[in-house]
Amino acid sequence: MAIFSWFCSLFKPKVGLQSGMAKSGEEKKKMRVVVIGGGVGGSIVAYSLQSVADVVLIDQKEYYDIPWASLRSMVEPSFAERSVINHIDYLPKVQIIASSATNITDREVTTEDGQKVAYDYVVIATGHLESAPKTKAERLNEYKADFEKIKSVNTVLIVGGGPTGVELAGEISFVFPDKKLILVHRGPRLLEYIGSKASQLAMNWLTAKKVDVILDQSINLNHLNGGIVQTSSGETIKADCHFVCTGKPIGSSWLNESILQNSLNIHGKLVVDQNLRIRGHKNIFAVGDITDIKEIKQGYVAQKHAHVTAKNLKLLMNGESESKMATYKPGWEMVIVSLGRKEGVAQFPLITIGGCIPGKIKSEDLFVGRTRKQLGLNPYLDEK
Numbered sequence: 001m002a003i004f005s006w007f008c009s010l011f012k013p014k015v016g017l018q019s020g021m022a023k024s025g026e027e028k029k030k031m032r033v034v035v036i037g038g039g040v041g042g043s044i045v046a047y048s049l050q051s052v053a054d055v056v057l058i059d060q061k062e063y064y065d066i067p068w069a070s071l072r073s074m075v076e077p078s079f080a081e082r083s084v085i086n087h088i089d090y091l092p093k094v095q096i097i098a099s100s101a102t103n104i105t106d107r108e109v110t111t112e113d114g115q116k117v118a119y120d121y122v123v124i125a126t127g128h129l130e131s132a133p134k135t136k137a138e139r140l141n142e143y144k145a146d147f148e149k150i151k152s153v154n155t156v157l158i159v160g161g162g163p164t165g166v167e168l169a170g171e172i173s174f175v176f177p178d179k180k181l182i183l184v185h186r187g188p189r190l191l192e193y194i195g196s197k198a199s200q201l202a203m204n205w206l207t208a209k210k211v212d213v214i215l216d217q218s219i220n221l222n223h224l225n226g227g228i229v230q231t232s233s234g235e236t237i238k239a240d241c242h243f244v245c246t247g248k249p250i251g252s253s254w255l256n257e258s259i260l261q262n263s264l265n266i267h268g269k270l271v272v273d274q275n276l277r278i279r280g281h282k283n284i285f286a287v288g289d290i291t292d293i294k295e296i297k298q299g300y301v302a303q304k305h306a307h308v309t310a311k312n313l314k315l316l317m318n319g320e321s322e323s324k325m326a327t328y329k330p331g332w333e334m335v336i337v338s339l340g341r342k343e344g345v346a347q348f349p350l351i352t353i354g355g356c357i358p359g360k361i362k363s364e365d366l367f368v369g370r371t372r373k374q375l376g377l378n379p380y381l382d383e384k
């Protein structure tokens with residue numbers, strides 16, 4: 001029996017997917033591009049290449065959850081019907097593997113569910129680690145549960161005063177103006193990743209909405225006892241529920257033992273060249289928050305990286321000279337933080353403003369219609 005199964009195994013195809021590299025004598029096949037990470041950057045790369053390459057998307061979940069829309073979905077779960085998009089809806093020509101990538105060699109990518117996916121080119125777009133469920137239905141249920149939780153309590157504690165904490169406070173205070181909101185932030189000002197004028201404008205807005213903002217203090221959530229917790233300076237806070245908004249770790253730990261371990265800088269970011277290829281690796285690109293490019297990490301920047309990378313991959317797959325590859329240079333930076341549905345804070349290169357102009361640009365629809373359109377989907381409906 002053992003000899004029989006050994007004999008059969010000789011004729012089994014290799015586990016996982018074979019790359020589409022053209023073989024002599026065979027009909028010329030499309031090259032295999034494996035995109036790892038189906039967030040802001042990865043979704044655009046896969047979408048842009050699906051007609052010209054054999055694209056495989058490896059994402060830990062079956063859907064793209066537009067990150068800046070998730071906080072609204074916690075107070076209006078139906079919003080997520082549009083902002084959580086199954087990959088298959090915009091990537092009909094792509095093979096989707098809903099599993100985490102766990103390793104990469106110079107020939108293939110390994111996934112948590114045991115698949116080995118051979119590649120000609122790889123694009124790494126694993127921005128930030130998430131603990132998201134696998135299916136859209138499960139994700140929508142999570143948003144409903146968050147909504148029910150917020151609706152049913154009197155006092156909500158938000159830990160962290162970066163964009164997530166500030167935008168969540170804005171969303172809750174807009175929909176539930178009578179809830180008591182407490183926001184505790186470790187640093188001396190909110191939104192420390194941008195200028196102090198933006199911090200002040202956000203602070204003014206939140207305090208006008210009666211959000212209790214506590215700066216320069218931290219909280220050890222392990223000591224949360226019956227809804228009561230002490231801050232680092234001994235202040236006692238009582239809340240019925242809390243949300244931790246302290247930022248997610250960079251999604252590069254899976255590369256620590258891989259061929260790319262020496263391409264990670266001390267912050268766990270991938271060192272890329274001006275063509276967005278990982279230094280020393282001619283067929284591996286990286287886009288988005290995981291890159292070491294010195295710029296404010298933003299979704300629209302990840303999308304720019306994605307377009308440059310897709311362009312370069314098309315060129316290389318056409319056999320054109322590397323010298324023709326597009327280069328990426330950080331441009332002027334713009335950050336908009338929404339405050340509820342009508343207002344926001346915007347930092348442009350020469351000016352920082354608050355109020356309804358940033359609200360009009362971002363807060364009304366949170367770029368959801370626009371993002372859907374970029375992926376060939378109807379901005380307002382679930383179907384194309």
Ligand SMILES: Cc1cc2nc3c(=O)[nH]c(=O)nc-3n(C[C@H](O)[C@H](O)[C@H](O)COP(=O)(O)OP(=O)(O)OC[C@H]3O[C@@H](n4cnc5c(N)ncnc54)[C@H](O)[C@@H]3O)c2cc1C
Binds near residue numbers: 058059100125129300
């Ligand atoms: C509250 C908030 C508001 C924001 N507002 C804006 C805004 O208004 N405008 C703007 O431009 N930007 C905004 N941003 C920033 C923006 O969301 C990020 O810069 C952007 O998501 C980065 O894109 P990315 O493709 O690099 O990574 P992500 O979008 O984080 O995508 C990474 C993907 O990789 C997957 N992944 C991770 N590890 C693995 C693995 N090992 N295997 C397989 N898959 C994996 C994840 O599941 C995820 O799908 C905001 C961010 C936050 C938190």
